[in-house]
Amino acid sequence: MTTNEFVFGALPYLVFGMAVAVTLFRWKLHQFSVSSLSSQLLESRRLYWGSIPFHWGLSTVLVGHLAALAIPQGFRWWNGVPIRLYLLEVTGLALAIWAAVGIALLAWRRLSTPRIRAVTEPMDLVVLGIVAVQIITGIWIAVGYRWGSFWGTSVFVPYFRSLFSLHPQPEFIEPLPFVLKLHAFSFFVFVGAFPFSRLVHIVTLPLGYTTRPWQRVVRMNRDPGGYHGSSKEVQNR
């Protein structure tokens, strides 16, 4: 097995499998440890300038990547007209730069604010480093290898789809420039770090809030015929 085969053929399965297994384990047995670990209480102003650009910029770009993976033909259709291609690329690049500014501010905040340093774990810095590599390589690719939203659909999408179909074809990645490989590799590292870090809070995005009732009332079940020791929700309003 060559390095390329390992990194782009075996590693993805390793990290995804681990991410699912460890996240489930943490969810079932150590759910107390799952938190966004907000530090806004300790420092608010710098967080405002860092967190909003970082989260909104990065999550929008991530959704864009996933959309390209899901509907590549839609992207090809959209990019068929040059002005639409420019619009998409400029938007993506702007969001990435916005996120880059955000993560730079967050890193500076984390290292320079005494209260935030006090709650910084080594893993927080690892996460910052991984995400920074992803954002920087992403911007590099957008600028240096135009137009990624166009050729990506015929280079990266077939590769990722080969992973999903359990017939990995790492040879698709073999001839690509180093930065592109690094961008993909850092994503796998990101997935590998996911269950062991604060990154798990991504899966807790509380979308259920939009549909749940405003109030929650839970009552201990004292019905002897019921499931013993359990509680049940009796009323929602």
Place this chain on the structure above:
Amino acid sequence: MKVRAQMSMLFHLDKCIGCHTCSVACKNLWTDRKGAEYMWWNNVETRPGTGYPTGWEDQDHYKGGWHRDDKGRLKLTLHSKAGGLGKLFYNPSLPELDDYYDPFTFKYGDLFSAPEADQQVTAVPISKITGKEMKIESGPNWDDDLGGSDTFARNDLSMEGVDDAVRAQMEELERVVFNYLPRICNHCLNPACVGACPSGAIYKRGEDGVVLVNEDKCRGWRMCVAACPYKKVYYNWTTGKSEKCILCFPRMETGQAPACAHSCVGRIRYMGVLLYDADKIADMTTKPEDELLDAHLGMILDPYDPEVVRAAESSGIDAPWIDAARRSPVYKFVKEWGMALPLHSEYRTGAMMFYIPPMSPVVSTIENDLVKLDLPEEREDFELLEQLDKARLPIQYLANLFSIGDQEPIRKILRIMLSIRTFKRRQSLDGGVIDAATIAMLERAGLTVNEAEDIYRLTTIPTIEDRFVFPPYHREMAIEELNDPLAHKGETGLGYIQPAHRGP
């Protein structure tokens, strides 16, 4: 009618001496942990004052509670549901640590290890968060007894609407007056923290109304901290989870009063069951402001009413709980005698802790070294019943705290307390003769002699059984007797099952 039971606490502010024993009992029991140092689930504020966290009543800033919109619908002031998700990454209405205070300790070791020198050794303060030396700029009860300054009282938002002349008078140091306001979580009927929690981690217990945070489900989005208008949900910066007053439910379940109430040296706290109609919550919270207080108090049902008892039984409230509701001292003060009011009912959360407003002395001046009371000459027997405006604590101020700015409920309560005081003085000091004038005075305050005696007894000489009436919780019934209790070991009780460590 959907009847539910609520464990409620009543604070007799006229008896509070501001000793903070309650706060310390609570701190020692629940919040003497890393990440919780700055939390005071129970705190005692000097009022008029800015409170803890500073200026918590400023809902223009903190966006706490609910409001009634133009169409008469109830809206969470903090956010809409979609807006709440939009603010996950940064919540502009959240108090910062400095709005509470930076928790500190001292380098006590220096007192022993410092080398011999000409100077006295000092223990420098260090932050409990960074562990570094710090300058103490605020602390628990920094404004205690007004902290030697009129800044705190001057900035009290509830002074709004108080006469300028009265305000100027209160700012003179020798005329300054204050009372104490102990605060815990209000365990509301319509809690804003529950409504604001994106994860759905906060809930109200159906059996006794205690509002709790499920620490496993909390993800630290911290919307509850901003949404609670009383600022009684706190964010633990170590665990990344929100925490709040649990009304000492493990103590209540074993028949003991919560630590704050049990330790109260002034015996100002009473506890008991209230029955309320859950079907009326929506209606109550959307009432216009002038009807809100009556609707709020109207939530509480009469435990003697056969219809209520029937509805309670069919809602799963058993006979001992109904009996406890009948013996509840909180019910007596709030409903039978109409002496207690909730704090800031206008937040529309349906607060379920009640306060008896405090009396205060008459405004006085010193002339020729003699204290001169600001009262007309024709006063009769120092009765203040018709002279309530001469009390040092402005009625309007108390009304802003407890009755949405309406002075009448406060006047009514103060009349009751003053007439009982006069009645008991005449009874015990003036020869024990209760004449027609005294009875007429009681009647003007809406009391019979028997009622006055009952209020006197429950106020002044209650036993611990009179003050705390707890129904049997029957926790054992939640786990069937035939089951192996060891199989449920670790499922009840409270505490971190995982060590409290930041991050994974």
